[in-house]
Amino acid sequence: MADRKSFQTALIHSDYRAPEGFAAFPAPIHHASTVLFENVAALRSRNWQDKTSYTYGLHGTPTTFTLEARLAEIEGGEHCVLAPSGLAAIAMVDFALLKTGDDVLIPDNVYNPNRELGRWLAQDFGVSARFYDPMIGAGIADLIQPGTRLIWTEAPGSVSMEVPDIPAICKVAQARRAAGQEIHVAIDNTWSAGIAFRAFDHGVDIVMQALTKYQSGASDVLMGAVIVRDKALLHRLELAHMRIGFGVSADDTYLVLRGLPSMKLRFDAHDAGARKVAAWLKTRPEIARVLHPAFEDCPGHETWKRDFTGAGGLFSVVFDEQYVEEQTDRFVDSLQLFKIGYSWGGSNSLCVPYRIQSMRKQWSGKGQLVRFNIGLEDPDDLIADVEQALSALRPA
Known part of the structure; x- marks a missing residue:
């Protein structure tokens, strides 16, 4: 290529590279849809589900990877996937774990959009969605059917404030899983922000958070997160995330990161x-x-x-x-x-x-x-x- 570039090309292609060594408290904001590869071999070798490298903005940047890692650490989890809202995070869990013919149990005091999503799954997708007494505790065993794949919980209900016995529900699900049934417990842990209730320590498999609330703290961001410890669950969530096409903006990610220290x-x-x-x-x-x-x-x-x-x-x-x-x-x-x-x-x-x-x-x-x-x-x-x-x- 000629040494002298036209003015228009020079506006797009610059030889300047900022020096290394800059450090500051805030996480840097990486705006990107397209990710660049050094060569074709790098392009073909990278796996978008492997978060040791980058493939496309939708699958993560250093900014989103940083927030995911910090949220997982706060909750005591291992892996995190971001979504554009709390409801999007709920939908990601449902579409990752449920298919036609499956059954999901939802507490009667659940966040109402979660209720409406359950009704939609039942009406248009052939998923049985049943609503249970949030105070049922170990009695949930009587409601579990062979096709029950997911039990939603919310602690407490975000309107009527009943506090369910999450450990009792989780013990029932764990016993069914030990007997060979594929079943998981998910919690909407937004009320406690992962601060006041350590969901994984009480047996929960999947934690959902609406980062719109305490994590951002300024009533100016819509975002959600799903956090797990199990890598097989992570891969199912990542597939749902990819297939639905969920993405979050770098600027919103930065705002949540900025809110975490306080x-x-x-x-x-x-x-x-x-x-x-x-x-x-x-x-x-x-x-x-x-x-x-x-x-x-x-x-x-x-x-x-x-x-x-x-x-x-x-x-x-x-x-x-x-x-x-x-x-x-x-x-x-x-x-x-x-x-x-x-x-x-x-x-x-x-x-x-x-x-x-x-x-x-x-x-x-x-x-x-x-x-x-x-x-x-x-x-x-x-x-x-x-x-x-x-x-x-x-x-x-």
């Missing part, structure tokens, strides 16, 4: 603030129940006390049944510091009313349910905000 500090602050606000709400005559796993009257509290080390910022309340939906909606609308929106784990406090009776087959309560995410504001200011909004419950 995650434990933020989680503990959310936890302390939430307990203070929840304890105050427990004294209010308008509130019939406070659904917070750290409180003795929350379903599964003893299990939480045994297996968890913290609680984060998310809990729900049930209003006295004298208050109708119109009144509790007015309460939510009257809040000033609390904003109306889904999700949790960010700095800003949130509040959402749920029509829990229509969501849950096994819900027996009559009062209106409202979920709170306690952010990083001063909890005394949040209590004052709730107190002024409670006046909206009273008829004008």
Whole structure:
């Protein structure tokens, strides 16, 4: 090739290479769809499932590999695969492990998009999706069929806050696997962020996280992760990841990496603030129940006390049944510091009313349910905000 390149070619091909030796705390951001190979032999020899090298941006860059490794370490796992959202991570698990004729068990208090995905699998893909009492524990043995391949769990339920006995469910699945049945337990561990509940240590096979929450911490990223210890499970997840075409952006990956060093500090602050606000709400005559796993009257509290080390910022309340939906909606609308929106784990406090009776087959309560995410504001200011909004419950 001639030494002198045209101006246009020079814009694309430069001889400059930055010197080696630059070091800084942040992980570098590698923007790439196309990965370059030194020669044809390198192109043909690389395996996209082998994370010791690179093949295409969708299968990983140094930036995404770094986040995957750190998330696996946080959870006590070995391998991690990223997805564009928490729901995408759930879908990746389902499509990796289920096929027509298989059966999946899903707790009745599950994150509602997971419920809808189960219904879609049953309707259009010939997968049997059955919903079980989240407090069933070892009784799950009575529900497992020969074709049951996957048991979803969520600890606790992210709206109604029941804490399931995960070790009991896992022991049943392990016994079935020892007897020759292919069956795995997956958990949505987003509520605890992998900080307050060590899922693998309690027998779980697959951990799913919505990195949208505490890991990023700023309400500005959509991302999910699936973490495993078993390499055979990893390969099945990687195939589903490739076939669906899941990818995450380098910039979003960097934002999650940036949030990890402060995650434990933020989680503990959310936890302390939430307990203070929840304890105050427990004294209010308008509130019939406070659904917070750290409180003795929350379903599964003893299990939480045994297996968890913290609680984060998310809990729900049930209003006295004298208050109708119109009144509790007015309460939510009257809040000033609390904003109306889904999700949790960010700095800003949130509040959402749920029509829990229509969501849950096994819900027996009559009062209106409202979920709170306690952010990083001063909890005394949040209590004052709730107190002024409670006046909206009273008829004008």
